[in-house]
Amino acid sequence: MKVVVDEDKCVAAGQCVSAAMDVFDQRDEDGIVVLLNENPPPELADDVRNAAAVCPALAIRIEE
Amino acid sequence: MTEADVRLAPDEPVYYYQDDRDAKCPYAPPPGLRALNDEAPISRGRIWDGSTPWLVTGHAAQRAILSDPRVSSDDKQAGFPYPNQAMAENAPHHPLTIFNADGADHTRIRRMMTRPFTRPRMEALRPEIQRFTDELIDKMLAGPKPVNLTTALSLPLPSLMICALLGVPYEDHEFFQKHARVATTSEKTAEDDRAAGEALGGYLANLLQVKMETPADDVLSDFAARIKAGDLTLPEATLLSMILLIAGHETSATMITLGTGLLLDNPEQLRLLRETDDPKIVANAVDEILRYLTVATFGQRRIAREDFAFEGADIKAGDGIIVPLPAGNWDPVAFPDPERLDLTRKATHHHAFGWGIHQCLGQQLARIELQVVYGTLYRRIPTLRLAVDRDELKFRPADALAFGVSELPVTW
Numbered sequence: 001m002k003v004v005v006d007e008d009k010c011v012a013a014g015q016c017v018s019a020a021m022d023v024f025d026q027r028d029e030d031g032i033v034v035l036l037n038e039n040p041p042p043e044l045a046d047d048v049r050n051a052a053a054v055c056p057a058l059a060i061r062i063e064e
Numbered sequence: 065m066t067e068a069d070v071r072l073a074p075d076e077p078v079y080y081y082q083d084d085r086d087a088k089c090p091y092a093p094p095p096g097l098r099a100l101n102d103e104a105p106i107s108r109g110r111i112w113d114g115s116t117p118w119l120v121t122g123h124a125a126q127r128a129i130l131s132d133p134r135v136s137s138d139d140k141q142a143g144f145p146y147p148n149q150a151m152a153e154n155a156p157h158h159p160l161t162i163f164n165a166d167g168a169d170h171t172r173i174r175r176m177m178t179r180p181f182t183r184p185r186m187e188a189l190r191p192e193i194q195r196f197t198d199e200l201i202d203k204m205l206a207g208p209k210p211v212n213l214t215t216a217l218s219l220p221l222p223s224l225m226i227c228a229l230l231g232v233p234y235e236d237h238e239f240f241q242k243h244a245r246v247a248t249t250s251e252k253t254a255e256d257d258r259a260a261g262e263a264l265g266g267y268l269a270n271l272l273q274v275k276m277e278t279p280a281d282d283v284l285s286d287f288a289a290r291i292k293a294g295d296l297t298l299p300e301a302t303l304l305s306m307i308l309l310i311a312g313h314e315t316s317a318t319m320i321t322l323g324t325g326l327l328l329d330n331p332e333q334l335r336l337l338r339e340t341d342d343p344k345i346v347a348n349a350v351d352e353i354l355r356y357l358t359v360a361t362f363g364q365r366r367i368a369r370e371d372f373a374f375e376g377a378d379i380k381a382g383d384g385i386i387v388p389l390p391a392g393n394w395d396p397v398a399f400p401d402p403e404r405l406d407l408t409r410k411a412t413h414h415h416a417f418g419w420g421i422h423q424c425l426g427q428q429l430a431r432i433e434l435q436v437v438y439g440t441l442y443r444r445i446p447t448l449r450l451a452v453d454r455d456e457l458k459f460r461p462a463d464a465l466a467f468g469v470s471e472l473p474v475t476w
Contacts, residue, residue, distance in 0.1 A: 008171075011171075011174055011178075011421045011423065012174070012175075012178035012181070012182065012425075013417075013423050013424075013425075013427060013428075014181070014182055014183035014186075014427070014428045015412075015427075017182075017183035017184065018183055018412075018428070018431075019412070021183075025184065026182040026183060026184060028179070028182070028184075028185075029179055030175045030178050030179055031175075031178035031179060031181065031182040032175075032178075050412070053413060054412055054413055056418070056419050056420055056421070056423035057420070057421050057423075058131055
């Protein structure tokens with residue numbers, strides 16, 4: 001699984017951090033998404049798919 | 065009459081949006097609104113001014129339309145479906161805000177407001193939210209009963225938190241809560257609306273000037289620094305502060321009061337919150353209660369920039385579009401048996417905070433406030449119950465910007 005984030009689209013809703021905090025964080029100065037691990041292990045795959053699904057700005061893309 | 069009206073056959077039945085809730089099920093969306101979804105995910109509705117914008121009620125359709133760049137939030141365009149007359153009259157004077165800006169303008173404004181509300185920052189506030197909650201409950205238990213939950217807990221907690229974040233003195237809460245109520249009600253004149261805005265604006269502009277001289281570690285001081293640096297003007301910073309102050313307490317307060325009413329009507333579900341100390345179970349329960357109640361009943365308002373086909377509908381440039389969030393949150397395709405409150409249901413994909421780039425900025429603060437309150441109140445007061453018959457509760461009219469009940473007398 002490979003995760004790609006689009007910082008320009010991100011609106012700092014924080015939903016990805018709630019869904020998968022080992023994979024996503026937010027930049028402190030403006031809340032923009034920070035990708036901690038672009039190749040998350042299989043045990044986090046469901047959480048990461050959920051993070052992409054709840055991102056209101058569609059800023060997270062997953063390549064399986 | 066708008067252009068959209070012309071294309072409706074004169075005898076075509078049109079749903080009146082927004083009709084009232086069923087008095088027997090005040091926690092559920094209006095039955096007529098729910099029924100629309102059985103026909104199609106998009107239909108027409110008539111609003112207060114007689115115009116007939118599109119109503120997008122299906123959950124998947126709401127996601128699609130709220131992410132569609134052919135749809136605009138610009139409330140200065142003719143045909144925009146305003147929630148009420150006061151807002152329609154004042155719209156030409158509205159400056160650009162996170163609510164009515166699109167694209168790059170929206171991104172620029174939003175990014176100036178996001179820093180204090182990130183998930184990690186909100187998580188760090190949890191102990192303080194817990195402390196305020198415990199203190200308010202201590203005070204409730206020490207005082208007379210019955211007590212109105214709204215004034216004892218629902219309103220003070222989010223007000224204390226947003227004041228601390230912004231750097232607004234909580235001692236002034238009666239002043240700003242009074243004006244915030246005008247901003248969020250539909251029962252007002254355009255003049256009342258302007259007067260409330262001017263009173264709050266004057267107050268916040270004054271505070272911003274104080275913060276320019278003596279900054280502290282708070283959001284208003286951030287804005288004050290941006291004014292000094294030339295990135296923001298004083299009127300812009302005043303407006304951003306006002307949005308945060310109003311949105312920061314009124315909606316959370318409504319959710320605490322209304323959620324408690326709903327849970328007292330569903331004792332089996334309430335038991336789950338009373339008996340768990342697992343933060344994951346509480347967090348899940350909060351999202352289900354958010355889905356179920358969806359207090360932002362007025363819906364997201366939009367206008368089409370161009371002609372396009374959508375879910376079988378023929379949308380034209382200039383058509384008003386309303387996205388009634390409660391309908392999407394009760395779409396049985398997305399949430400099977402939507403009328404069943406099930407605190408174990410996976411509901412994080414609900415639209416209670418909206419969807420798309422305008423999704424609620426303060427949602428992580430709201431979630432943690434609700435997690436702390438719902439996770440604490442019923443455990444500390446297991447015998448909590450309504451002090452009046454449910455029929456006596458006075459719900460706000462269906463067209464209020466946030467649905468709710470101002471008084472919830474409880475005892476234990």
